[in-house]
Amino acid sequence: MSGTATLSGFAPALSSPSHSSVSFRLILGIWALISLGLLLILLPDIPGMKMGDPDDVMRLVQVRDLVAGQSWFDVHQYRVNWPQGVLMHWSRLVDLPIATGILMLRPLLGQHYAELVTAVMVPLLTMLCAVAIAMRLTARLFDRETAIIAGLMVGISGPLLHQMQPLRIDHHGWQLVAAMVALAGFCREDARKGGWIAGLGLAAGLAISLEGLPLAVMFMGVATLRGMRDGDWGWLLHTMLAFTIGTAAFFLGTRGLTDLAQHCDAVSPMHIAAFVIAAAGCTAVGLLRPRNPLVALAILGVAGIASAAIVVLAAPQCAGGAFGGMDPIVRKYWLENIPEGLPVWRSNLKVIAALISFVPLGLYGVFQLWRKAPDARRAFWVDYALLCLAENGHEPPPCHRCGDDGGRAARIPDRRRLCPGAAQGRHEQRCA
Template sequence: MSTPPNRVHRYLLLVLAVLVFGLCLWRAGAAPIIEGLPFKDSDDIMRVLQVQRWLETGAWYELTQPRLNPPTGVDMHWSRLPDLPLAAVIWLSEPLLGADKAALLAAHLVPALLGVAFFAAFVWAARPFTGRAGLLFAGLVAIGLNVPLADFAAGRVDHHGWQLLLATLSAGALLRILALLGTPLGARDGTRFGAQQGTRLSVQLARRAPAPWLAPLAGIAGALGLWIGAEAIPPVAFGAALLALGWLRHGRRGAEQLARYGLALTLTTLALIPLALAPGARDSSACDAFSWVSVALAAAVALFGLGTIAAEHWLARGRPRHSRADQRVPSGHMNHSNVGPMGHLKHLGHAQARLLLAIPLGLLLLGLLYMLIPHCASGPYAGLAEPSAQLVARVSEAQPLLKGLRERPATASSFIVLPLLALLLSAWRSRVSSPRARTRWLGMTLLIAGGLLLMGWQLRGAALANLYAGLALTWWAAAVGARIGETRRLLPRLLRRAGPAVVVALLPLVVTLTVTKISDSSADSDNETCDLHAIAERLNQPPWHTQAPLLIAAPVNLGAPLLWLTPHQVLAAPYHRNNSGIEAGTQILFRDAETARKVIAQRGVDLLLVCPHDPVATYERRDGITLFYDQLLAGETPDWLVEIPHDGTARLLAP
């Protein structure tokens, strides 16, 4: 049996968990969207506003934000799952602290607690690569994963941390399955890290099939992720691919695990329908939120899993029944007289035969999905009107990797360095490991490659790719750490214990600094922005406060901050379901003055806010057209607008 981690290691893991909690709280002031508050972007603000409205109304299914694009408001495409802990903290603390302070307490506390849960899940998920005795090294690596941990910084209350936590749980369960599939029943996986003087680290997965709860755990995690948002589709697909790999290499045992995963995924998505969809909307086929589309995707995985079991039965029928005469046939020859109807396919080799069956089965299911949900074929944002489509295309995290490397080379390079390093490590381990260990390393390679492909499509895949990379790099940390007993000198012992984790933490930073120096990508000259607090102070005074709620037309990225800081309404915020508000805001600021005047009158806009250096203006400027936005920044004021003085750099005007 493998040696359990000693008590000191357990205490150290607890210390590391506390350190993660502290780091998450410490990052409260990192890159806030509103100076002095922990929120990182508009989604964080809108999430808290959504929770506050839920607590006010008690309406579970009411996800409309009425102060955004009134009078109809905007129906948000979000899930209630991330709302639950926020609502609990606010509900418990509001009588003592008041509404605003209770909301800020929740914004600090909930992401940090989720960060601790992520840390624990990561350490658990890494065990197939570190063994029980190497979990401390996994904890050290986890603390160095800056890209994933950024989603657990205080104020980061939106759903991204939830998706990473669920993806970690799913990956941990599936990698355990692959590790155990690679170990024949009654055998032991002999993966060991060399050691001397009594210190030895080993991964031993012995004499047992995968636990029956592992595949269902991964399926449930995937279904909860689908409830939260469409970002869970890649991890769900990667999970199916991992177990398909297990089937290709290990036959019926892998097929059974794939079927369990798919069935758990499907049954959980079905069970979530009453929680996720209002009674009158349970026929929804939305592509951008949980709907029957999610159920269809899950069902496709289940059908593929059941199809692999059927394929195993089919192949088994075609296997030749060896007689004693057959057993005397030299290796490489076979007695064709006993080959059944599928025998020739079977004798292509186990993996090749299964692959030839998997391809048509997969294509059939993809074709069926296309027939059922053709409107989602181009992705979750299929069918968007032009203003919303432009907004989605301009979001920085939606840019492909190559564009990111051109426009933000330092940031994009820091995103890919660990996944590339881990991909090389996993590919090497897949080649040199024993046959029993090879399956899990091939699976790890598949996960990292999938994360890189996702990042190649959109940079928002960086956190997932770095998560998978971190899991692979725990093997390296444990392998180096296991050699600590070979020396008694302090410095070598410290380097072997913490060196790999330090590399994981510092390598992206070093790459960022190096690329910045080489490319001079920090030469952004003017970072002047709106002083939101000065604007809010003016709008929270008479006569504007007494007339609330007034409708404000402002840059789209300032919509959510204005909703938080003032009692007023806004025309637009960066949400693709707010097409009419986004279109109206674009016509006001980024067309000519006459168009702006007409739209302001049509929509009943009460206030107009113009801030310097709005990134949307970069896309909207054209030869021969003077934008109303540029006229206002140049100091021009048409006779149908009145300047409202305030202590800030922005311009605030009223019709």
């Protein structure tokens, strides 16, 4: 089978062509309903721009510096550790909509109100993307009525709303949207189109944060499972090619060639080189289409080992993870006290309940769909369950007011200057 073939064994049947989409007016209506509820709840915090997380404050400061003239490719934060500054691992992809909103509104509203309106609207527009993807995907898999329920479910998902509420301008909301794009791609019938959608979604998520790497690995694992099960390696071929090309393009577009150092906590040349090797292995399997799955696994295994070796040889300190090069004292007294960076089993019961409460219900629903599906389509729901589990483990627990520095830092002045106490305190308490 070629990579462009449809996967009748994976794509569920649509009961009628009218169920393949929902109108944008309906999507907009459900989004407006959810947005209105959030605005009413957060109304006391909005006028004073009381951001609940220090990362949102630092994101605003980073964008202020960008619109004030700092280079697009320079992601140093010079308000901390003056005069050298601190190299941030945050992506300009997240800065782009915020900076665009401020620049468009500033001539009309002035700097302060341009920032305020943008800080309210950008997270809500992120949620609009999430609602649209959820409803369109559900309509494709089921029908219009179920799509409406899916859109409303976005409005009662606590962890999701936390990342897309007004004033929440940090990167986690866009990470979720990128993951949803990848999931939507894997639910298409055409391996070529679906693989490129998924791969570019995963590349965008990785460009936003290296936290997206485990999710990308899980998607490649499911694509490998599809190849072994069906003999069609098109999903792995196209997803990995799109992921590699997209990652390189996002790196050049947001980091340029000014910083080619190897960083453990952000996409670096060593990661791109590793992905190229992995893509070469996936391309070999996709073109050769070996009938024996063990041969395919051997080729992929060699490519995987070579990819890992590139990272280890280029930056041995990164073998221990994104914070592998961190000073042990800093790790003990800072990183291990950041709730967002801890495993879920080290979180409190409220956070655990918020994170996993929907998982059993979702898995039960997928099990029922699998049980009632024809034999030829059961494999799709197995893949779907694996991807949903991966995406549920992708987003870190919310960090509610990590310290009292968030409220104070919201009043950082527009002019660039060093505030040693507030800046240093915020740097020590920052949610990863």
